[in-house]
Amino acid sequence: MTNHIGGHEIHFDESDGLWKYCDTKESIYENPRSCIKCGNKPTELGHDYCLRNLGRVANACCGHGKNEGYIMFEDGTIISGYFKVERPDSGDYFNTLHEETIEIRNEE
Numbered sequence: 001m002t003n004h005i006g007g008h009e010i011h012f013d014e015s016d017g018l019w020k021y022c023d024t025k026e027s028i029y030e031n032p033r034s035c036i037k038c039g040n041k042p043t044e045l046g047h048d049y050c051l052r053n054l055g056r057v058a059n060a061c062c063g064h065g066k067n068e069g070y071i072m073f074e075d076g077t078i079i080s081g082y083f084k085v086e087r088p089d090s091g092d093y094f095n096t097l098h099e100e101t102i103e104i105r106n107e108e
Contacts, residue, residue, distance in 0.1 A: 006048075007036030007064030037065040050085050 063069035
């Protein structure tokens, strides 16, 4: 089973029950890597740096330029898709593939 974290390809190693980076076989838990898109490591809470500390957000992922991102709010609303995140406090702009593709759902 494979997936991505911070844009890095990872796989689940059934022999020890850990997720590991595909390229080095290192545990993702012992060696958190910077995002391949923005170059920042996750926050102390494990959130994507470019989506950090959004108000009333329960969970979020920027997609790291590999997959659709999503933002799940405490009320169950989910915003997902390829989108652009602008942080006015830093002047940094993070662009994904298709800014116009955004889907909003409310999970009940």
